[in-house]
Amino acid sequence: MEVRAGILLIILGTAIVTFIPRVLPLMILTRFELPEWATRWLSFVPISVMAALVGQELLMNDGEVALTTNTVEILAALPTFLVAIKTKSLLATVVVGILSLMALRFIFI
Incomplete structure (x- = not known):
C-alpha cells in the first residue's frame, strides 16, 4: 500500500495538533505547584x-x-x-x- 506525501503530512499534522494541547499543559504544570484554590477549582x-x-x-x-x-x-x-x-x-x-x-x-x- 502506498501512502502519498500529502496524506502523510495530513496525518502527521493532525497528530501534532492533537498531541500539543494534551502534553504541553502537562509539561508546564509539572514544573510548579498550583495554589490550593486552583487545585480545588480544577477538581x-x-x-x-x-x-x-x-x-x-x-x-x-x-x-x-x-x-x-x-x-x-x-x-x-x-x-x-x-x-x-x-x-x-x-x-x-x-x-x-x-x-x-x-x-x-x-x-x-
Missing part, C-alpha cells in the same frame, strides 16, 4: 463536564429542550444518580445505569 472540572454531557443527553432532543421524548432515559437516570451520590463509584454507577436502562426499555419499549 470540579470533570464533574462539570460530565453533568453538561449527561444533562444535554437527557433534557435535549434535536437542539431543543424536550422532557417528554426521553422519558425512559430520565427514569433510568434517577437510580443511577442515587447510586453515584451514595457510592461515589464509577463502576457501580455505570452498572446501575445500564441495568436500569435495559430494564426500562424491556418493560416500556
